[in-house]
Amino acid sequence: MDTMLRISEADAIALHGLALLAGRPGRRTMMKMIAETLEVSPHHLYKVMERLKQAGLVWGTPGPWGGYKLAKPSNEVTLLEIYEAMEGKLRPRDCLMENRVCRGRKCVLGDLLVRMNREFRDYLAGAKLSEFKHQYPVGNGGKHEKKHRKH
Secondary structure (H helix, E strand, O other), rough: OOOOOOOOOOHHHHHHHHHHOOOEEEEEEHHHHHHHOOOHHHHHHHHHHHHHHHHHEEEEEEOOEEEEEEEEHHOOHEEEEEEEEHHOOOOOOOOOOOOOOOOOOOOOOOOOHHHHHHHHHHHHHHHHHHHHHHHHHHOOOOOHHHOOOOO
């Protein structure tokens, strides 16, 4: 393992996909363009976007020529909302194990996990999607966008 913090590929697609949509307020963005920009499988993207749609974060239509847009302004969406739409309610954890194995008086990691989880949650709760609207220049008429525009 090369990093302590891991989020799923689906979570990463959700966070980055909505950052891309934040740069295109009110405009529907084609699934194909999102998948190509994020360099992800269209099938995996579809599953992620449908989950976000069910959570009320995006509006859209599925399919290769379908597209999505944010359901509310990006300054009203926190990264925590996106994460929880994918993973469920983020609960504080003080153990790495599903079933506690520590039989001692305290965890060998002390309160490290509690502090890390709190810091992660606080970051997600305090970060608005609008902070990342310039992450993907395709939302501002870049050459990638023109390639997909219908004439």
